Amino acid sequence: MIEQTILFVTSIILILLAMASMFYSRNLIKTLMSFQILVFGINLALFTNSVGGGVDLLANTLVLFSVLVGASVETVGLALIIQIYRKYGTLDPHKLRRLRQ
Secondary structure: HHHHHHHHHHHHHHHHHHHHHHHHOOOHHHHHHHHHHHHHHHHHHHHHHHHHOOOHHHHHHHHHHHHHHHHHHHHHHHHHEEEEHHHHHHHHHHHHHHOOO
16 A cells, blocks of 8 residues: 555656646656657556556556557657757747747
8 A cells, every 4th residue: 555655746846846847847858858758657556556556458558548549749849849940040939839820
């Protein structure tokens, strides 16, 4: 039971730190990395719920599916960030908003 509590607290800490980092980051790559940490925290929370009472195949399947989709999202996100940097020469989202006007 104590292991489940430690894992759950760790997942909550990961989620909160990632959300704070996403909101305060001024770099698109750091924002994407923060999003991935948020996803890992959510995956850890799902996995922690399946550890307690036995093997829950639905939770394990959701975690596996989330990892696969997260890798795809990160790949597409990095490709978009590279294209943004090549076109505009900056990774600061605030400067990109100003370029739109």
